[in-house]
Amino acid sequence: MLKKILKILEDDARATPERIATMLGTSEDEVTAIIKKAEAEGKILKYKTLINWDKVNDEHVWALIEVQVSPQRDTGYDAIAEKIYRFPQARSVYLMSGTYDLAVLVMGKSMHEIADFVGQKLSPIEGVRAASTHFIMRRYKEDGEIMNGKEEIKRQPVIL
Amino acid sequence: MKQDKEEKDNNIVSQRASRISPSGIRKFFDLLGSIEGVISLGVGEPDYTTPWHIREAAIYSIENGFTMYTSNSGIPELRQELSRYIQKRYELEYDWKTELLITVGVSEALDLAMRAVIDPGDEVIMSDPCYVAYEPSVILSGGVPVKVPTSEENAFELDARDIEAKITNKTKAILMGYPSNPTGAVMPWEKLVKIADVACRHNLLMIVDEIYSHLVYGIEHTCMAALPGMKECTVLLSGFSKSYAMTGWRIGYAAANKEIIAAMTKIHQYTIMCAPTMAQIAAIEALKSGEDSVTEMVEDYNHRRLVMVKGLRNIGLSCFEPKGAFYAFPSIKSTGMKSEEFAERLLIEEKVAVVPGTAFGKCGEGYIRCCYATSLKEIEEALERMKWFVERHRKA
């Protein structure tokens, strides 16, 4: 039941317990209790909205930074990752397999701001060996949603 | 049927063609076209577009020049894939060379099956209400449709005794479509077994339209042909339209014994040649890797089903629990209106399109068909509008 509820909420954070209960053929009380518990256990972190900022004339700039690090004794990658993700500019931080170690998604008001962040904050962190910055030029799809021009339903009135 | 006198005198239109009426649903959509802001619970097709991997396979085939006729029976790879799939799903063996035929949807398969087995005057038993094409398909092949009433009290299931009571020495076949359009009823295994028994004892052919077989909720679909001893006397019709959201591709199939498939293939050969090539290639992809998409859609339909049924009941309409397809079939008897009147006034007053139960037979009187293959948002809005409507018109 928990997974089913989470799937519905992941797709629509505004689904009410009442509606979820109907969709799953269970009681509102049960749904509310399960959600409360999931929130308490940190399984549900937050309810957010997916916004297409490009349509809001917002001038934010995004970059993906590939970071190579030297893992440290005892803490491995974790300590360095923490030093990076503490910065609010770092929106997502992942440990990667392959040619680099950490992928950091950074948001800033301008390219300069991001360059400053990389040059002054990120690169100087002890253990960071190299950082290469890739600016994001356009978003086509995010979290499974196509940003522009969602396919509309082209159903015709037919006889059947 | 009403008919222009002049037309009849001139006999421009054959008697056979004049004996079938235009679909009761059609009339509705003419009206619908002229009104804006309508929420339609009327169209019986998925609101999903075909899963991308299936569309992509077809696009790739076009790029690669698969633009010609295929074998009359269908691309061998598709028939092999289909044979494997039926084997895996029902433990039922069909020889892909002689016992399968790829058709232009179940629509064509149904027509072929009738033309292949019906002689003039042969009777075909079917449920009332039932899918709109069943009766015409029998009439067009010269047969006589014989209706067996089903009711909400019996969950719109066909009863073996009722069928047996209608059997005469002219009866040739029983035509069944479960999960049902329009009622959403699913035949439980025990009841199917009894019908199979009747068919065997009276030497009747079972023609089964199992196009909604994937769309069942909390119950297993039983395939008629998979019941012991039934393969030889069953014509199994199914397709891709509903389960894979592929209505526009026009692709389906028939599985039956050699003799029947050979007869159907002859007619198909001269009237259709072959099903669309791109659609056949898309169907191969659907069979090979469409299962996850189906599971996801079924889960989604189930959510909507529960919202729809609960909503209808909250409005005060009694609604039997549909276990399959994507239709709810609530009773509107409490409003004192006839089905057609209800549907027409609901469309005009509240801009919600539903289909009157009478479009599917006499026993549909007092019911409307609401298709829940539409977004939750629309379903909820439609229910809200229906609530106003019903409250306004409830019998004092």
Ligand SMILES: Cc1ncc(COP(=O)(O)O)c(C=O)c1O
């Ligand atoms: C019960 C039933 N059979 C057959 C069909 C037609 O299916 P196809 O698209 O495969 O021709 C439909 C479509 O609505 C249906 O509801």
